[in-house]
Amino acid sequence: MSASNEDEDSKYNVVKEGKANILQPKSVFYNPVQEFNRDLTVSVISNFAKLYLEEKKENTKKGKKWNKASTEEKSASSNGKEQNNDVEKAQEMECDVVKEAGKKCGSGISILEGLAASGLRSIRFGLEIPGVKRIVTNDFDKTAVEIIQKNIERNKLDHLVTSSLGDASMVMYMSKGTDNAFDVIDLDPYGGAAQFLDAAVQSVNEGGLLCVTCTDMALLCGNTPESCRARYGTMTYRSAYCKEMALRILLQCLESTANRYSRYIVPMISISADFYIRVFVRVFSGAAKVKLSSLKLANVYHCSGCGAFTLQKLARKIPTRGENFKMAAAHGPPVMDKCEHCQHKHYVVGPIWADKLHDVDFVKKVISYVQEKKADFQTHKRIIGMLSLVSEELPDCPMYYVIDDICQQVHVNSFNQEIFMSALLNAGFEVSMSHAEQNSIKTNASNRDIWDIVRSWEKSHPVTQKRRVPGSITDTILSKEPTLKVSFDLHPEAKQESKKRGLSRYPQNPEKYWGPKPRAKKSDVDSVESMVDKRIKLQGKRKKNQE
Ligand SMILES: C[S@@+](CC[C@H](N)C(=O)[O-])C[C@H]1O[C@@H](n2cnc3c(N)ncnc32)[C@H](O)[C@@H]1O
DSSP, rough: OHHHHHHHHHHSSEEEEEEEEEEEOSSSSOGGGHHHHHHHHHHHHEEEEEHEEEHHHHHHHHHHHHTTTTTOOOBSSSSSHHHHHHHHHHHHHHHHHHTTTSSSEEEEEEEEEEOOOTTTHHHEEEEEEEEEEEEEEEEOHHHHHHHHHHHHHHOTTTTTEEESSSSSHHHHHHHSSSSTTTTEEEEOOOOOOOOHHHHHHHHHHHTEEEEEEOOOOOHHHHHHHHHHHHHHHOOOOOTTTHHHHHHHHHHHHHHHHTTTTTEEEEEEEEEEEETTTEEEEEEEEOHHHHGGGGGGGEEEEEETTOOOOOEESOOOOOSTTTTOOEEEEOOOHHHHHSOOOOOOOOEEEEEOOOSSSSHHHHHHHHHHHHHHHHHOOTTTTHHHHHHHHHHSOOOOSOEEEHHHHHHHTTTTTOOOHHHHHHHHHHHHOOOOTTTTEEEEEESOHHHHHHHHHEEEHHEEEEEEEEOTTSSHHHHHTTTTTOSOOOOOOOOOTTTOHHTTOOOOSOOOOSSSSOOOOOOOOOOTTTTSSHHHHHHHHHHHHHHHHHH
């Protein structure tokens, strides 16, 4: 190490993560527990780069227009010369693809990290993702950008990574439609990402990838429904399935924003982890596909008593001639005036994204990639566990039930997940868990079937009489006889593959004092104690004072 490097090391903290070794002053944001988020992103973008470059090569060979934002894919003209040029270009591209991380790949992908803090994520992209042409690492904080530049030099990435000082939205808008537009845009803000989505969906290249984090979970999960509507355009409500609701709110916001520019999203992976959500979506152009978006969005009728939920798509298809159809507003509501199970009123929330959350083939590729490169990812066990759960999720059953929550509604002792799943499987329904919540059930069974299973269980595990107050939710639901024939015999498929393989599925909090970190402040200089130091110092103070 050179003398000047040693000097820098003594001035700042040094953080090592993945292949990166960076300087990290306290006045610039850093959260070590987000290593999972960064590991996952590195593995997702690595796989995306492979897929994208193959598609690009194929499309260039076929002479399709590619890459400019806001242009629909068009077949190139039949002009023979142009076609020859395209084939040559494709051949050039093939030679040019240096698939080695850390090396510049002339026709590789371009990445923007819009909100980069110390640039740790970008440095990792530069050192760990193969097939990259350029990375722009942006922040609007001057101190952060100075550190980003130092970290680029420290990691010898000047040929691949450039620091940038500016507002993330402006950097995206300025790149739109130019040769400098990005194939991948990573947005990892404080709180919610809503304010950056307009620029992101417009500026990302055709078929490009947006990687978006939101940590404003209280708002997305229904603490302040009106603020959620103002920020994301969706009314929400606090429910047992709120973590998936949060994902579906963000996806609907991305889709609706993209639709304004004749673009639409295709979710590749959407996860809820710890205190945040993270989605990876591709963005394409096409007016015809945009018209179908109303079929991918829905409102939710959520019972204010027993929590039963019913989705209603925004539109319906009306067949015309042959395969053709036209769209019309949906008929509704899909529920009675009062909940048929407990007689309470419904909340109407939405709209939310009601289509697939993940591309399972892509998810499986990421799992294999991480399995092969375990040594490169400190959090590989968690990535493999979570993505395995994701790949097992029923793709067409939005939301989930939480067994403890259902049982609590009617004061029945909670029961084992495999027994609950067996009852559903024995009755012929499909079932899976959700990666978002332990003890969760995704199923194509109806609310009535779920309550019938609880009613049948209650017969052998009766609720005390004093709980059965006439007119209460408990009494109204349990007074009805089940119509579904229920068997609680263990079903061979009730234990999921990820469980049989002993994967790390719902890990405990990764460390003490774990959680989102507040904004970095200029006053957070290294000599001043940090939030964590303060938390440690103040812990148990009230108790000590009382003593
Ligand atoms: C949560 S931190 C980013 C953490 C980083 N991505 C990582 O993985 O460690 C958010 C950063 O966004 C920056 N920021 C906030 N609003 C911005 C904006 N409008 N444009 C550019 N940077 C912004 C802040 O200065 C801060 O450094």
